[in-house]
Amino acid sequence: MREPNEIDFWRGFALVTIFVNHVPGLYFERFTYRNASLSDAAELFVLLAGWALRKLVDSTPKEGAAAGLVFRLAGRALDVYVAQLVITEIAIAILAASSILLDAPFLLDWHNASAVFHDPVRAHIGTVVLTHQLGYFNILPLYVVLMLGAPLIPSIHRAAPSALLPASLAIYAATLVLGVNLPTWPIEGTWFFNPLAWQAVFVLGYLAAGTDGFGGFVRRHRTSLRWLALPVVALGALAALARYSPDPIDLPEPTLFFMFDKTFLSPARLLHALALAVLLGGAFATIRRFLPPLTDYLALLGRNSLQVFCAASLLSLIGQILRFASGGTFAIDAVIVSVGVSILGAVAWASDSRERLRRASPKGQPPSSPAASS
Amino acid sequence: MTSTVCAGTFEPHVPALPLSPPCAAPDRDIAAPAALPNFTAALEKRKALRILAIGSSSTAGLGATSNGKSYPSRLESILERALKGIDIEVVNRGVSGEVAEITAERIRSEVAIDKPDLVLWQLGTNDALIRVPPDEFETEVRDLLRWLRDNKIDVVLVGMQYTTRLARDPSYAEIRARLQRIATEEKVLYVRRYDAMRFIAQAHAELRLMARDEFHLNDLGYQCMAEHVAHALVASLYVKTPRPAAE
Numbered sequence: 106m107r108e109p110n111e112i113d114f115w116r117g118f119a120l121v122t123i124f125v126n127h128v129p130g131l132y133f134e135r136f137t138y139r140n141a142s143l144s145d146a147a148e149l150f151v152l153l154a155g156w157a158l159r160k161l162v163d164s165t166p167k168e169g170a171a172a173g174l175v176f177r178l179a180g181r182a183l184d185v186y187v188a189q190l191v192i193t194e195i196a197i198a199i200l201a202a203s204s205i206l207l208d209a210p211f212l213l214d215w216h217n218a219s220a221v222f223h224d225p226v227r228a229h230i231g232t233v234v235l236t237h238q239l240g241y242f243n244i245l246p247l248y249v250v251l252m253l254g255a256p257l258i259p260s261i262h263r264a265a266p267s268a269l270l271p272a273s274l275a276i277y278a279a280t281l282v283l284g285v286n287l288p289t290w291p292i293e294g295t296w297f298f299n300p301l302a303w304q305a306v307f308v309l310g311y312l313a314a315g316t317d318g319f320g321g322f323v324r325r326h327r328t329s330l331r332w333l334a335l336p337v338v339a340l341g342a343l344a345a346l347a348r349y350s351p352d353p354i355d356l357p358e359p360t361l362f363f364m365f366d367k368t369f370l371s372p373a374r375l376l377h378a379l380a381l382a383v384l385l386g387g388a389f390a391t392i393r394r395f396l397p398p399l400t401d402y403l404a405l406l407g408r409n410s411l412q413v414f415c416a417a418s419l420l421s422l423i424g425q426i427l428r429f430a431s432g433g434t435f436a437i438d439a440v441i442v443s444v445g446v447s448i449l450g451a452v453a454w455a456s457d458s459r460e461r462l463r464r465a466s467p468k469g470q471p472p473s474s475p476a477a478s479s
Numbered sequence: 480m481t482s483t484v485c486a487g488t489f490e491p492h493v494p495a496l497p498l499s500p501p502c503a504a505p506d507r508d509i510a511a512p513a514a515l516p517n518f519t520a521a522l523e524k525r526k527a528l529r530i531l532a533i534g535s536s537s538t539a540g541l542g543a544t545s546n547g548k549s550y551p552s553r554l555e556s557i558l559e560r561a562l563k564g565i566d567i568e569v570v571n572r573g574v575s576g577e578v579a580e581i582t583a584e585r586i587r588s589e590v591a592i593d594k595p596d597l598v599l600w601q602l603g604t605n606d607a608l609i610r611v612p613p614d615e616f617e618t619e620v621r622d623l624l625r626w627l628r629d630n631k632i633d634v635v636l637v638g639m640q641y642t643t644r645l646a647r648d649p650s651y652a653e654i655r656a657r658l659q660r661i662a663t664e665e666k667v668l669y670v671r672r673y674d675a676m677r678f679i680a681q682a683h684a685e686l687r688l689m690a691r692d693e694f695h696l697n698d699l700g701y702q703c704m705a706e707h708v709a710h711a712l713v714a715s716l717y718v719k720t721p722r723p724a725a726e
Contacts, residue, residue, distance in 0.1 A: 129578045130611035210692035211608060214536045215576035223541055240577055284592040292539065294572055297585075348622050353591045354630040360591045368588045425609055432650070433610030 106457050109404030111389035112160075116153050116407030120417055122146035124445060127241045127421035130428065132438040143341035143365055147244060147298070148306055148378035153407075154248060155310025162259045163315075175256045182252035185411065186235075189245040192415045193232055196239055196422050197221050203426045212426065216240030220291055227291035236290040242418055243297040250287075250300040251307050258311055266318055273308035276301060281361040281369055295368070302370040306378060313382070323383065334380035341377040406449055409456040416452040420445045496561055496710045501679070501686050502703035508674040510711035512718045513666055515633040519716050521596045527566040530554075531589055533582055534601025537640060537672075537704065538573025542695030549573075550696075551599075553705035561713055570595070578606050579616055583623045590632060598627060599708065601637035607645075607654040617657050624665045635668045636661070637708060641676035642694055670711050672704065679703065 107113070122137050123146045139145035161181075165174050197218055204212040213222045216239045220228035231237025235246040262269045280286075280302045286295035312319035323330060343349075344365070353360040364371045393400040406413045424441040431437045498504070521528055532538050532551035540549025555569040572589065574582070579602045586598060600623075606616045620636075627634045638658055645651045655673060662669030676688055688700035696704060 129580060129606075129609050130615060211576075211604075211694045213692075214541065214694075215605070215609075217574045217576060219536055219539070219541050219575035240574065240581060292574060294574065348618075350587060350622075350626055352626070352629045353594070364587065364591045366588050366591060367584055428610045429608055433612075 106461060107408065109393070109401045109408075111386070112153055112156055113404040113407035113410075114389050114392075114400050115149065115385075115403075116157075116410050117403030117405065117413075118407070119146040119150040119153065120406050120410060120413050120449070121403065121446060123150065123244070123414070124417035124421055124449065125442065127418070128424040128428065128441065130433055131424065131441065132435050133442050139345070141342040141345050142338075142377065142381065143345055144374045144378035144381065147367075148370070148374060149381070150244065151247070151251070151303055151306050152310040152313075152378060152382060154251065155307040155312075156314040158255055158258065158307075159311045159314035171260070174259060178252060178255045182249055182255065185245055185252055186249045188411055188415050189235070189242070189249060190233065192245075192418050193239055193242055195419055196242060199419065199422055199426070203430075207426075207430055209429070212429070215425070216242070216422075217292060224291055231290050231292075236288065237292065238289065238297070240297075241421060245414070246296070247298040247300050247303055251304060254300075254304065258308060262311075269308060270312060270319060273305050277305040277370075281371070282359045284359070284361060284369075286368065297368055299368050299370070302368070306370060306375055309375075309379065327383075327387075330383045334383040337377055337380035338384055341373075341380075402450060405453045405457065409453040412456045413449050413453050416449055417445075420448060496557070496706070496713045498706050498710060499702070501683065501699060502706045504675040504678040504682075504707070506714070508671060508678045509707045510668055510670045510714070512711070512715040513662075513668040514718045515597070515635075515668065515712070515715050517631050518597045518633045522562065522565065522716070526564065527568070528596045529593070530558075530567060530569045530597045530599060531572060531586070531595035532569050532599045532601070533572040533586055533589065534599075534637065535573060535577045535582070535605055536575035536695060537604070537637075538571060538599075538601045539575050540571070540573065540701060541575055542690030542692070542697055543701050544698055546571075548698045548701055550701045550704040550708065553702055554599075554709055557705055557709040558712070561709065569599075573601070576605050578609055578611060579603070580611075580619050583619055586623060587626070590627070590630060594630075595632065598632055598634040599637055600634055603639040603654045603658050604645075604651075607639070607648065607651040610650055611654075613650075613653050613657050616654060617661060620658075620661055621665060624661070624667055628665075633668075635670060635708065635712065637670045637704075638672045640694075640696065640700075641673045641680060642689065644693060646677075668711055668715050670708050672707065675703070675707050676700075 122139075125131060125133055125137050126139065126146060128134070137146070158178075161177070162174060165177065200212050200215055200218050201222075204210050213219055217237075218239055220237060221232070228237050235249065238246050258269065261272060280299065285301065286299040287301075288295055309319070313323055314320060316324065351364050353364060356363040361369045362372055365373050367374065389400065424445060427437055427441060518528075532554070538549070538551060540546060540551075543549050546552065549571060551569040551571040551573075555567055558567045558569075559565065572585065574585075582600065582602060586600065589595065590598075602620070624634060636658060639651065639655055658669065659671075679686060679688060686699070688696055688703060690697045690700075
């Protein structure tokens with residue numbers, strides 16, 4: 106197993122944060138960083154996904170790699186897609202079972218699930234083509250689209266390294282100017298995370314992970330960038346604490362550029378996420394010196410991010426139902442968080458163990474579960 | 480009604496909208512009129528208006544037999560009939576089971592992209608059921624109301640449905656009380672669905688406004704919801720000084 110490292114640590118941190126943030130009204134939500142920040146764990150998660158993509162690409166041998174890489178990335182996109190369908194179906198079953206057990210038909214409504222029960226013909230199509238997303242289950246669809254586009258990123262980067270960032274930012278800018286987004290169906294609306302906008306943070310993560318170009322620039326100017334990041338993070342904290350949100354009426358067109366919009370990842374949020382990364386990136390070594398169990402635990406989660414993400418999504422939903430049934434007291438909230446984070450650890454540990462077994466098995470004799478390699 | 484009629488190109492004497500017999504309820508159980516200055520001004524200036532109907536399952540129209548029978552669709556035709564010559568488009572952005580915090584995020588996005596002339600925000604039920612602390616709910620709603628006011632967009636709060644089961648739920652009662660208080664203090668129009676539905680349920684025991692799950696409305700329920708919202712809107716069109724909401 107790879108040693109605890111900075112990326113896995115922050116991914117684990119993002120995963121626990123997402124788990125807590127996805128239980129509305131949970132007491133412990135107030136301790137998550139979005140309360141004092143413009144961007145939240147979603148930006149961090151996607152930035153790190155871009156970073157991980159770069160590591161994957163760089164670890165793929167260069168000779169004749171193009172086809173191999175495309176297959177590898179497409180396989181990864183498929184894994185995420187399958188994970189999304191499986192957790193969506195399990196979430197639907199959890200809601201259905203709870204509605205029977207608690208005699209609470211309104212649970213069938215939660216998080217946009219109702220179309221599955223009331224309009225199953227269209228909702229099933231929508232679920233498979235990702236245009237029907239449950240609330241809080243809308244990050245993986247973004248990730249699927251990003252991974253489907255992922256082969257383009259190293260291709261452009263290899264052919265013309267300096268073209269990747271301008272291309273990504275041009276798509277981002279055009280998306281904000283035009284206000285375009287992918288549609289949802291059968292429920293009329295648009296994606297909560299707009300992939301056309303969010304690809305920017307993914308590509309920036311990809312570039313930042315390299316030692317050349319943008320990544321090289323960041324590394325060379327680390328100290329000055331930190332000084333620049335400090336006021337951005339401080340202003341973001343002030344805005345969030347004051348619950349400030351810009352007024353489109355006072356803003357020039359296109360207003361999305363100046364809002365703090367999450368769906369379109371407005372520049373303020375993007376910049377804030379980058380500033381946070383510059384400021385806190387590297388803190389891992391220090392944190393590990395003082396709190397090695399914490400860093401190792403979060404790194405364990407982050408190392409198995411897809412499995413942990415899926416478990417966390419379902420645990421958030423179970424937590425919501427427990428809060429409904431119990432009335433949402435502090436005690437139940439404490440149970441949800443402590444048991445939930447422990448289960449996430451168990452899931453990651455099981456996934457690690459499976460990987461260890463796979464590696465220990467003699468070459469050419471794959472263990473019983475070939476799917477464990479993702 | 481203590482309303483001041485102002486002159487304009489638009490015919491200001493919109494008669495009070497009659498309610499169909501099954502949906503009849505006293506005005507005090509529907510809404511206390513509150514000023515809608517921006518919507519009224521837009522009505523005087525333009526011939527086409529956009530209304531954003533956003534919220535959860537009651538907006539999406541769950542329990543209705545077709546999309547055309549959801550409350551936003553019905554409202555569109557009722558308003559077009561009442562406000563002759565005005566083209567009204569009611570955009571439906573209901574997402575079932577959504578809490579106010581997420582809807583607020585979507586409202587900000589919708590307003591930034593496509594500034595509507597009026598926002599109908601149906602809310603409360605899911606926050607009560609998912610046990611969002613009432614203080615958090617109140618802060619979230621007030622923040623958005625002030626933001627909308629700063630952006631010169633009128634808003635109507637559309638309250639929670641009456642169901643016999645949830646009538647005894649303390650969180651449900653608390654969130655409903657908060658909505659009433661927020662609406663009174665922020666001086667926004669608040670459609671008291673719960674009271675209107677309870678009145679109908681008690682006045683006509685034989686009428687069914689709910690679908691078989693006893694939670695969603697049926698076609699008649701949505702018809703009444705649309706009528707009540709339309710009635711409250713029209714009654715508020717030329718209100719300059721809102722009278723204190725009756726408790």
